[in-house]
Amino acid sequence: MMTDPIADMLTRIRNANSAGHDRVEFPASKLKAAVCKVMKDEGYIRSFKIIAKSTSDIKIKVLLKEDAIIGLEKVSKPGLRQYRGYKDISRVISGLGTSILSTSQGVLSDREARKRKVGGEVICNVW
Known part of the structure; x- marks a missing residue:
């Protein structure tokens, strides 16, 4: 397992x-x-x-895609879940990357979560 x-x-x-x-x-x-x-x-x-x-x-x-992903980082881990409100979602590499969140409205990017004004568990960061 x-x-x-x-x-x-x-x-x-x-x-x-x-x-x-x-x-x-x-x-x-x-x-x-x-x-x-x-x-x-x-x-x-x-x-x-x-x-x-x-x-x-x-x-x-x-x-x-070739050379599209430079880095992938898991944020929320089984031992320590990371939850953020939409105002507290940090920008990945000054907005060049993306955070992926699990919210009450489904799995969203950080931009979409801020637009919908919904927070949730930060799954990972991609840049």
Whole structure:
């Protein structure tokens, strides 16, 4: 059993990106798919697809952009969750990066969370 599946997903993306691969696969979940959707909307990945080989073997396949992701950082950890109000969401690299948050309105980027005036758990930072 994995303690932190989101950290595993981010590590797989980080490793594939630094190794120069153009795609990566990992086990699927709704939260991982939502994080991938935000990353796609913000322009960090080309696309993602949910692949069901069987009912028990469901994966997410991510197509990476070349040199789009410089860094990925997990913020909220299982032992210490990080929650922020919309006014307290810090900017990643002076606004050049993106924070991904899990809010009551779904998984959102920091820009969208500020626009909707909703806070939540800061999942990760991408730049």
